[in-house]
Amino acid sequence: MQEQMIELRGDCEQCFGLCCVALPFAASADFALDKPAGTPCRNLRDDHRCGIHARLRTEGFTGCTVYDCFGAGQKVSQVTFGGRDWRTGPRDDARRMSEVFPVVRQLHELLWYLTEALTLPAARPVHDDLRRLLERTEALTRETAEELTALDVPAHRQEVNVLLLRTSDLVRAGTKGRKKDRRNADLMGARLKGADLRGATLRGAYLIAADLTGADLRGADLIGADLRDADLTDADLTGAFFLTQPQLNAAKGSAGTRLPDSVTRPVHWTA
Incomplete structure (x- = not known):
């Protein structure tokens, strides 16, 4: 299970800088400038690495230092788009990746919670249900770009949340007082x-x-x-x-x- 948790962490070496392209941010205490969704950050280099990674906090990009995609970046880059770089692929790839990435990121966050829930002994009564929902959520992350953008994520999140609430009740019941x-x-x-x-x-x-x-x-x-x-x-x-x-x-x-x-x-x- 710990190996699965590791896979749900961002691996920038296997990603095409999608968080630096797909996500929007506004000039604030967390970001030094405005950037619309689907537009590469000015600090993103041609090799998909951040040009100021070691200076993000001092350069006004604290928001970048606290972000994690839960492994969605490499999933979209290497699985959904088969390792095709948005810089060199079809012109429409950057837009499509920007649409798919936030969806897969949400699904991967749910995978994190479901995976963790399966490590909690007190949640054993719902482990079978958790495992089934984890497998279904993982399967969703491997659907096509078109299927992912059409997915009703709030509905799936609500289904997961029902089990996570039950998990919470079971785990916290073990605390006295x-x-x-x-x-x-x-x-x-x-x-x-x-x-x-x-x-x-x-x-x-x-x-x-x-x-x-x-x-x-x-x-x-x-x-x-x-x-x-x-x-x-x-x-x-x-x-x-x-x-x-x-x-x-x-x-x-x-x-x-x-x-x-x-x-x-x-x-x-x-x-």
């Missing part, structure tokens, strides 16, 4: 230093710039939580689940922050 329900809560800038959030559901919570220093987040459901600039210094996220690398990359932390095995410590965190 009262478990906080902060789904979609507005916790922007909240003072949660040392807070006991064991087994809490923080699904979709806005934790932007929240102070979670030393907070206990063991066994918490963090799916969709907005952790931009949240301070996780010395926080304990052991056993926290449905936490993705992009979420963690957007937060602040330290060497004392304890993390689940599914993610890695961001390189920009202070030692």
